[in-house]
Amino acid sequence: MSIFTPTNQIRLTNVAVVRMKRAGKRFxxxxxxxxxxxxxxxxxxxxxxxxxxxxxxxxxSKGQVAKKEDLISAFGTDDQTEILYFESK
Structure with a gap:
């Protein structure tokens, strides 16, 4: 008997969730x-x-990625890398 591990599933271990609130929405x-x-x-x-x-x-924790429309309304762009670098400064 073998255990099937999905290859497309990312395991987040040792995780710290950093929250940011922008335009009335929490990311x-x-x-x-x-x-x-x-x-x-x-x-x-x-x-x-x-x-x-x-x-x-x-x-x-649920793996729910932010919607493109929410990112555009809150940050003015949907480029997630740009948002991460901008918010970290």
């Missing part, structure tokens, strides 16, 4: 717990080391 990003503190204190300089995935979520 979340998945980061590494130990790297968030370093980023906020200025020790960590590379945002790619902090983020678990380059996606903006409505609910990280």
């Amino acid at each position: 979340e990003i998945a980061c590494y717990k130990n790297k968030v503190v370093g980023w906020r204190s200025g020790v960590e300089k590379d945002l790619d080391e902090v983020l678990q995935t380059h996606s903006v979520f409505v609910n990280v």
